[in-house]
Amino acid sequence: MRRLSLFLVLGIISFLSEAQFKPFRFAFISDTHIGSPNGSAEEDLRRTVRDINAMTDIAFVVLTGDITELGTNDELKLAKQILDSLNVQWYIIPGNHDSGWSESGGVMFSSVFGYDKFSFEYNGIRFLGCASGPYLRMSDGHVPRDAVNWLDTELKNLAPKQPVIFLNHYPLDKGLDNWYEITDRLSKYNTWAVLCGHGHTNKAMNFEGTPGVMGRSNLRAKAAIGGYNLVDIREDSMIFSERRPGKETMTFWTGVKIDVRKYNPEKKTERPDYSINQKYNNVTVEWKYSSDANIISTPAVAGDDVLVGNQNGKFVCISYKTGDEKWSFRTGGAIFSSPAVSKGVVVFGSADGTIYGLTVKTGKLKWKTETSAAVLGSPLIHENVVYIGCSDHSFRKLDLQTGKIHWNFSGLEGPMVSTPVLYADKIIFGAWDRNLYALDKNSGTLLWKWNNGSAIRNYSPAACIPVTEAGVVYIVAPDRYISAINIADGKTLWRNNDATVRESIGISKDGDWIYGKTMQDSIVAYRASREKQSFTLSLNCGFGYDHVPSMLIENRGWVYFGTRNGVVYCIDPLQKKIIWVHKIDNSMINTVNVTDKQHVVVSTMDGHVVLLKFTLGTTN
Numbered sequence: 001m002r003r004l005s006l007f008l009v010l011g012i013i014s015f016l017s018e019a020q021f022k023p024f025r026f027a028f029i030s031d032t033h034i035g036s037p038n039g040s041a042e043e044d045l046r047r048t049v050r051d052i053n054a055m056t057d058i059a060f061v062v063l064t065g066d067i068t069e070l071g072t073n074d075e076l077k078l079a080k081q082i083l084d085s086l087n088v089q090w091y092i093i094p095g096n097h098d099s100g101w102s103e104s105g106g107v108m109f110s111s112v113f114g115y116d117k118f119s120f121e122y123n124g125i126r127f128l129g130c131a132s133g134p135y136l137r138m139s140d141g142h143v144p145r146d147a148v149n150w151l152d153t154e155l156k157n158l159a160p161k162q163p164v165i166f167l168n169h170y171p172l173d174k175g176l177d178n179w180y181e182i183t184d185r186l187s188k189y190n191t192w193a194v195l196c197g198h199g200h201t202n203k204a205m206n207f208e209g210t211p212g213v214m215g216r217s218n219l220r221a222k223a224a225i226g227g228y229n230l231v232d233i234r235e236d237s238m239i240f241s242e243r244r245p246g247k248e249t250m251t252f253w254t255g256v257k258i259d260v261r262k263y264n265p266e267k268k269t270e271r272p273d274y275s276i277n278q279k280y281n282n283v284t285v286e287w288k289y290s291s292d293a294n295i296i297s298t299p300a301v302a303g304d305d306v307l308v309g310n311q312n313g314k315f316v317c318i319s320y321k322t323g324d325e326k327w328s329f330r331t332g333g334a335i336f337s338s339p340a341v342s343k344g345v346v347v348f349g350s351a352d353g354t355i356y357g358l359t360v361k362t363g364k365l366k367w368k369t370e371t372s373a374a375v376l377g378s379p380l381i382h383e384n385v386v387y388i389g390c391s392d393h394s395f396r397k398l399d400l401q402t403g404k405i406h407w408n409f410s411g412l413e414g415p416m417v418s419t420p421v422l423y424a425d426k427i428i429f430g431a432w433d434r435n436l437y438a439l440d441k442n443s444g445t446l447l448w449k450w451n452n453g454s455a456i457r458n459y460s461p462a463a464c465i466p467v468t469e470a471g472v473v474y475i476v477a478p479d480r481y482i483s484a485i486n487i488a489d490g491k492t493l494w495r496n497n498d499a500t501v502r503e504s505i506g507i508s509k510d511g512d513w514i515y516g517k518t519m520q521d522s523i524v525a526y527r528a529s530r531e532k533q534s535f536t537l538s539l540n541c542g543f544g545y546d547h548v549p550s551m552l553i554e555n556r557g558w559v560y561f562g563t564r565n566g567v568v569y570c571i572d573p574l575q576k577k578i579i580w581v582h583k584i585d586n587s588m589i590n591t592v593n594v595t596d597k598q599h600v601v602v603s604t605m606d607g608h609v610v611l612l613k614f615t616l617g618t619t620n
Contacts, residue, residue, distance in 0.1 A: 065095025389416025562589020
């Protein structure tokens with residue numbers, strides 16, 4: 001103990017002696033949103049780069065996410081080209097705009113910039129920055145599981161009492177669903193401040209005792225020019241000043257006192273509430289599998305096999321009975337594709353640009369078909385063929401047993417990330433190019449394409465899995481309308497935004513009801529009809545504000561769905577009754593897989609796969 005105490009004392013004395021650094025200044029840029037239609041975002045960033053290059057006292061530059069508008073490969077490359085003009089070192093992390101609509105599943109960000117996390121030391125201060133999602137869809141912000149693991153390693157490697165400045169795109173509040181995992185970690189170290197973006201405004205904040213600073217967007221908005229922040233590190237404080245390129249730096253607008261943080265471990269801080277599980281105590285977790293990375297897809301179930309991939313590119317087979325891992329297969333990129341299984345073959349896509357067919361029993365590669373871009377879409381298997389969309393603006397039909405391409409439709413204008421549906425002779429799907437497509441299943445010929453009239457790609461019917469009945473295809477999209485479209489010719493039959501449904505839809509087994517999840521508390525039901533409908537049924541489930549695309553799955557009259565904060569619901573919409581509710585974690589629930597009326601396989605963005613079991617009886 002004496003040796004250990006002496007070591008700590010000497011370490012602290014050594015650090016304090018080294019901490020007598022000279023004051024320095026760095027530039028803090030956020031939310032550049034490269035990809036503006038009129039080029040103003042690009043002009044704003046070029047002006048900022050020239051302004052920084054004209055100074056002689058900038059040590060380095062940090063950029064805290066939303067570098068691009070839609071995370072396209074071209075936008076990322078353009079941002080890199082502009083930033084390469086900086087004369088000083090710069091460090092960058094992605095935000096939700098770089099990952100939520102990314103045609104590469106976030107892979108291109110790391111390819112272009114070389115990383116999506118950074119760790120460097122300047123004058124004895126450790127700067128740590130990491131990525132945050134969501135990826136490929138709307139959800140709360142989320143520091144990926146692999147990034148949390150990375151942060152643990154970086155923090156453990158710090159010198160005793162070494163100062164830390166942490167950077168993330170999101171503020172460390174409830175807009176980030178796992179904020180508490182980060183604040184809990186930072187509170188154990190000498191964290192001077194947290195820098196973030198996302199809010200497009202300069203704002204002093206506090207994250208459970210750690211000072212926080214949100215930086216403005218680099219965009220001009222309604223002003224003549226954009227702007228950024230200069231941060232001056234002094235011996236006793238961090239001073240933040242807004243800078244308009246070419247203008248005088250404004251008087252500092254906030255400051256952070258440099259001090260060793262003293263956290264009160266007994267202070268109560270808000271954390272996710274799991275009390276709903278006590279209310280519905282007839283739902284049990286049969287098993288839970290925890291992955292080392294995010295899972296953003298729906299597991300497939302075939303007999304005793306549960307099959308799913310994660311963001312680290314690992315595809316696993318889990319025992320349905322025990323939750324134990326049976327085998328794994330490694331791809332070269334993130335997996336966002338929900339697998340499909342038929343005749344002993346499991347098929348899925350990877351962001352490494354490959355469609356894989358594996359033997360379910362052994363996990364051995366049966367075939368692989370390479371494409372020219374990430375494969376984020378999910379396969380549909382029908383009659384020994386596979387239908388799947390890719391980010392190379394193509395949609396393919398392949399042979400299930402060999403992976404041989406039957407046809408390739410290359411007429412998409414953006415990536416496809418969802419699952420197609422088959423109706424008679426038509427394969428139907430949406431893409432992030434504003435359009436819904438119908439192709440001839442036999443030839444791949446375009447039969448029609450439909451859009452809602454908006455020029456905004458973010459309003460595309462891309463995350464929704466369409467439902468069909470009696471010659472009508474129904475979709476919901478970010479424009480908050482439900483749309484009914486004639487399958488024969490792609491003409492709009494009717495549209496309604498009376499319930500503000502977003503991207504979650506479902507259909508009853510008898511085809512009579514179309515279900516939608518609203519953005520505030522309720523599940524609604526419309527009559528399936530070619531005539532314009534308003535919602536007929538509504539059940540307030542109390543899930544709060546929600547915008548994640550978790551489809552509504554009906555099984556024997558009950559409807560199952562998930563929410564943005566880790567809660568699974570089972571309801572009887574016709575009886576307007578909640579059957580059961582269970583909270584797994586605090587991240588997005590992917591579309592669930594209902595195996596029977598008592599069991600549901602569920603995956604969450606935070607990397608959990610669970611088997612839930614419901615037993616009949618009364619709830620508390």
